[in-house]
Amino acid sequence: MNRVVPYRGFEIHVALALVAENMSNMTFQIMGHNISRTGLDGAIIPGRRGPFTQRWAYLTAEIAGQDAVDVLIGPEV
Template sequence: MQRTVNYRGFEIDVDLVPTSKDMFDAWFRIEGPTHTPGVAALGQRIKVRGGPFSRRWAYFVAEIAGQASIDFILGPSE
């Protein structure tokens, strides 16, 4: 199951992998307009720790993890 979310000019691709009935591991990947020097994680699939999660929670935590990563790369929004 996949979902893409736009945030601050980047795309967060969320991917859920079933682990058991109604439970999922959450992964995210950030794609953006630029590749910032020193940021090796852009375009790489990253697993969200603490799973497995319910479907709804998995999408939520992966999206928030992706947004936090973008905030770290770009700095605070004005």
């Protein structure tokens, strides 16, 4: 199961992998802008402390991706 979340000009690609009934592990990727100059464009980042329910996995991945973007380009002013 995949989802793309737009955030501050970037795309956060979330992927879930079913590991048990109603439980999934999640990964996310950050794509966009000129992030490739840092060598991170397309790096797959796994979630920790899983597995999660599907709803919780999507939320966790989205928030982690947004935090990563904020670290890369700074806080919104």
